[in-house]
Amino acid sequence: MSDTSPASTPLRTFGRFELRALLSKSARSLIWRVYDARHGQELMLCMPREKPNSTPALEHWLRMAQGAERVQHPNLAPPFEIGQVENWPYVAYDRALGETLDERLARQTAPLPIDAAGWVAQLLEGLAFAHEAGHAHRDLQTATLLIDASDKVRLMGLEVAQEVFPATVDFNAVTRRAVRESAEEDVLCVGLLLNRILSGKPVLEENDLQHVVQQMQPIGREMVRLGWETPHPIPDPLRAICNRATDRQLRQRYHLARSFWRALDGWRQAAAHDDGGPIVLLLDKLQRQGHLPTTTTGIHRFTAGSGLEAQHASALSDLVLKDMALSLELVRRVNNALKLSGHAGETVLNMQRAIQMIGLDGVQLAANALKPWPGPLAPVAAEMLRQVMARVVKAGQVAQALRPAGYDGEVVYLITVMQNLGRLLLQYHFPDDAQQIRQLMVPPEPTEELPNPPTLSEQAAAYAVLGCDLDALGAAVARHWGLGDELLQMIRRQPLDAPVHPPRSDADTLRLTSSLANELLDALALPEARRRPGVEAATRRYAKALGLGLREVMEALNPGAARPGQTPPAPAGARTAAPATPAVAPSPLRSRLAGRG
Template identity: 50%
Template sequence: MTATLRSAARTLGFETNCHGMPGLIEVSAREFPASNSATSSQSTMVAPASSSPRPAAASAPAAVARRLGRFELRQLLGKSAGTMVWLAWDPRLEQELMLTLPRVQPASPAALELWQDEVRSAARLNHPNIAHVVEVGVQENWPYVAVDRALGMTLPEWLAAHPNPAPLESVGWMCHALQGMAFAHESGAAHGDLQLHHLLISENGSVRVMALAAVGQPQANPDDANRAMPLDPNRLRAHRQNAERDVLACGLLLQQLLVGQPALEEPDTALVISRLTPLGKEIVRLPWSTPHPIPEALRAIANRTTASQERQRYLSARTLLQALEGWRAAEAQDTGGPLALLLDRMRTVGHLPAMPGVGGRVSRLTSMEGQRTDEMAEQILQDMALSFELLRMVNSAQVQSTQVSGNGPVLTIRRAIALVGLNGIRSAAAQLRVWPGPLTPQGATAMERTIERVRLAGYTAQALCPGGYDPEVIYLVAVLQNLGRLLLQYHFSEEAEQIWQLMKPVPPPANAEPGTPEQPGMTEAGASYAVLGVNIETLGASVARHWGLGEDVQHMIHRLARDKAVRTPDGDADVLRTAASAANEAVDAITTLPATRIAQGIALVAQRYARSLEIGPRDLQEALQAARTALRTGKRVADVQKAKSEETTAEPDKR
């Protein structure tokens, strides 16, 4: 290939159609001139996939022949700063191919050999979402990787004919691409220049990623790079960075599919990445005006992919894939979607693990025939898993069918004991997994902390609730407001840790000006959407519905929204819900805020609930103290409050 061709190939451009997607173009002869002379070439043929159909002979070539060695170049399908993709006719194989070439020619024979080694290594990967490579070769010192056109068309070609796909369809495509990328990353390969035109879509809607590693990896000394050991720390670090860059590119492509336009009006994902932190200062988020409404959960996932804080972004294709698949399950199956994430695990490991020694405690309880029901209920409430199992049993469809019509759901352990009897308690305990179930030691420690926090919230709710309400009911309402969090910690412990990390605020950088505020973390809802694709509250509500708890109970166990004012309760159910919400917010404040901000957090909670519960900061502090004492000693909250009141009355007036 002549020097003129080499220079022109580096600056090839393409026109766009009315949808902003690459279309048919006419490239002049001086950009890719006709060449009838013999050309030197070398290539590695890869056996075509057996499932790939052979296309019919292509139509007559264009008037101006554009050639690269033996290939007749027919259409530029897309280009970026790193690569370009051409639709070409191969007379030797008598089939259309898609050729991906780097935009910059390798600078030396060693660099050329390194490019081929990287691409051949990636071409060996076999996955349904990675495009099968037909050939890796070189024409006139220009390396290329060839993919059979029969695999499908590029996604921009598809979008030109089918613009504005529905969000569910777009997410499905990205899930296919992420499955291929996750497999490639876990196999030691990366793409390095993932663009929309590197995604192929077949007639059945399956998406494949093509041209892994085709952009090439710049090396200071290619000869040294070739001799590097496979486990060389520098190579491993470079692979991790390239994989994270691929995930960021996937996020940009997801946003482009949802919006219908590329981020920052720049179709080249590499150039957009160069303008995001930490390389640039641009911020990319989904606009509120989109061709289709974007559900809140999907918006949270898409925005996390390009979060301004690097620590909040997805670092692996597998985690982004998990979030999108969680959202797809919830969206496709409607109300059953969130529950589907848990059902398989709940069948095998239960909803929660029983606390150590549950068998012995149940034996002692059931051997004492004359023990009062309320005393038995107090002891059972110490074990959250056993309490939940009894509620599940008595509220299931089988038990409900035997109850008197109109009785409604059971929300006390006392009533559950009366319905199932001692044998029912033994049966419920036998259904439970022994502590800690499948949890790792670290997961068990986190689970134990979560349970203690939830029990503290239950006791705090008892201390806050106005007189006349059943203490056991208010305790269970406050506990059930955390059902999703408990299930998350047990069944998705790694994801739970990701969510808590995303919620943490970030201190200002060391070089920031004095007085610079810390960057806030994500909300719990936003973080859970971004990690799981569903809200934690939704998980808890779905399981509660699965257990047979009615709409009134589901209303009570849904926390009040923190971004809305607290109104005066309309009835008993609202009173219970409000007291439980206040207790949970107070416990969140003392367990998640820095020590220097706890007093301020308590004051804000008291201010929110001052009118509805007639409390102030001191009342809230005393309720928390009574709850701590009850949790530590095992006494009833009412008894702790009574003792505190008598102690205060007995003290001499010190004023």
């Protein structure tokens, strides 16, 4: 990005240094490639664009630069020397640390997105460490990133472009506030760097990122979003991360380098290994905290008997289905036992059958393995988890009411629950991230220019926070539990941007029925003016595939408002009588899921 030029004749000098090339010139700093005759090596000199305006200001500059020198991190370039020439302070770095990002992009114009994300993730690691130590950069440019032959990235120039204060100011009083505000600007500039690398061209046709910041909203009028004409296709999660970093709304952007790094690293890990980043963290938490906390305390009263009479099993099944954590734990244990016994192709999602297979002692062991409510959650996060669980239960009940004749109600209910597994686990194990995702989905305030401002979808918001979507979290845990490929397919929701085709199998029917129920509950969570249109839009999407109309959907959503003479749909886990419609011959899949195989 920089204005580079060969050395002039005669040679120019700065103190003992021979100036060989200007690597970068921005509004706040300069970077020179120099030759140090004393040590016989090339260095890079970073210095402020303006000389400190007083002796106290120079002393403050040197003190801050020396403090930054003590912040040691693999992704922060160690200074070779800190000094001043005729009151011009500088920080020198060894040229052998690598080439600048400018120089790399000059010879490698279109790095792959995964490489670009790797460079920026390394930058963010070093920057986060510096911010947490109380230091800021204030002039991140493509020339301040050094990349060596093995793609290791280091940031140079920390504390070179310091705030310019009046000569009489008390530096100790203003430094802490200045660092905090400058740190957020650093994070924004990292987003601009990522945009620059992925797009293959300067942002807003400006080389100096400080000029870009001044043109962006809310200071200026420009919006910065990653365009569609890029050297390589950009994956949706990476695009969402990049666009969030430069969002026109301040509240939507990353405010901490660590948060930006988590999202970017989560995507890199998931893209490279299919189960990295937040997925690895989640699986680790599952080992220590379980999947969800139990809400049932009286399970021992039902398991005290010695027999397994049909009535006893039915009552116990009803109780288990009211406890989401226990239901999922029995599904995990029963299907894992089937897999270990050589029945890898079988899946049981009928709770009464699962209880018969695992026995009363097995139910008690499963209940004892769960943490009591609310686990490690603070009261506010526990209340949010309770609300998410209530919404999932309602979706399961709606799916039961909408299921075609001949399909087991418990199976449909549990598939609907497991389509929300990622959301439930996120709220329990990462409540702060769940809150970030909800905030990103809130539309910004309308303006004259944008009376109907766009908002992020849940998927895009999850990409921007975690680097992966919530369905991927749920699928990874289901795979970790040993559930079969058939069930893994059924617990993936129908994508919102994909058309709904008529089901070709029982698995498709179950998946679509549960997807419709979940979309209907999402519509009910919209602002009041958008609820009815949302319900109608979801109904139209699935009407032809599932043979349902708005009347059936409204009856499922409001079972208490059913017409006289109609039987309202049963809640989750309730024993349901056979439907009045003609019986449908059970398929092998339905028999296996109900445990009748």
